[in-house]
Amino acid sequence: MTDHGELTTLSIERHEVVASPPPPPLSGANRARAFLDLLGRALIILAVPPLVLGGWSVFHQYWRQSTWERAVARVTHAEVYSGSYNLGPHGQGPRTRYYGYRCTLSFLASGDPRKSKLDLGGMSPSRDALVEWITRFPEGSQIPIVYKPSDTTQVQFDDNRDYRIVYRGALVLLKLAFWLLLGGIPMRLISKSLCMSEGGVDDGQVR
Numbered sequence: 001m002t003d004h005g006e007l008t009t010l011s012i013e014r015h016e017v018v019a020s021p022p023p024p025p026l027s028g029a030n031r032a033r034a035f036l037d038l039l040g041r042a043l044i045i046l047a048v049p050p051l052v053l054g055g056w057s058v059f060h061q062y063w064r065q066s067t068w069e070r071a072v073a074r075v076t077h078a079e080v081y082s083g084s085y086n087l088g089p090h091g092q093g094p095r096t097r098y099y100g101y102r103c104t105l106s107f108l109a110s111g112d113p114r115k116s117k118l119d120l121g122g123m124s125p126s127r128d129a130l131v132e133w134i135t136r137f138p139e140g141s142q143i144p145i146v147y148k149p150s151d152t153t154q155v156q157f158d159d160n161r162d163y164r165i166v167y168r169g170a171l172v173l174l175k176l177a178f179w180l181l182l183g184g185i186p187m188r189l190i191s192k193s194l195c196m197s198e199g200g201v202d203d204g205q206v207r
Contacts, residue, residue: 043184
């Protein structure tokens with residue numbers, strides 16, 4: 001009420017908040033496309049570490065082969081050994097047995113006689129396959145090697161003999177990266193093609 005006795009009416013406006021409708025549920029095709037896209041991305045990301053490590057290992061081994069000295073060594077002793085490791089986490093998985101090859105080499109470095117041991121590590125899960133492979137390197141045989149000039153105890157087979165020996169670790173990593181990419185890239189391409197086909201259908205419906 002005012003000073004003159006007049007009534008004043010106050011009007012209060014009410015604003016109602018209208019909730020936005022929920023997004024429509026994904027169709028079966030959209031869910032398949034999203035799953036393929038996510039799985040493809042994951043496989044490609046997983047392929048990056050072994051690809052980088054494998055490439056670095058190839059470069060490192062090639063650098064060794066290019067800068068180390070070459071010689072012809074005689075195999076004075078050779079043997080096949082075995083070991084095992086656990087595949088599962090915290091050593092709880094099944095034990096897997098592997099077989100490796102090591103030998104003692106005698107060679108001349110700058111005219112001086114040297115001896116060194118070469119261990120190729122776990123090369124095969126089959127002893128028979130490894131024994132058949134090392135028949136090419138029996139005791140008393142001559143094999144080409146490379147050795148580090150500043151430390152003649154560090155030797156490797158010359159890659160002219162068999163590149164699979166020198167680059168065996170890098171090849172394992174690169175094969176793993178290849179298979180991961182072989183699965184990831186097609187999945188990404190399929191998901192993109194599904195997205196494009198769905199876009200074409202939507203455009204046709206609007207028209």
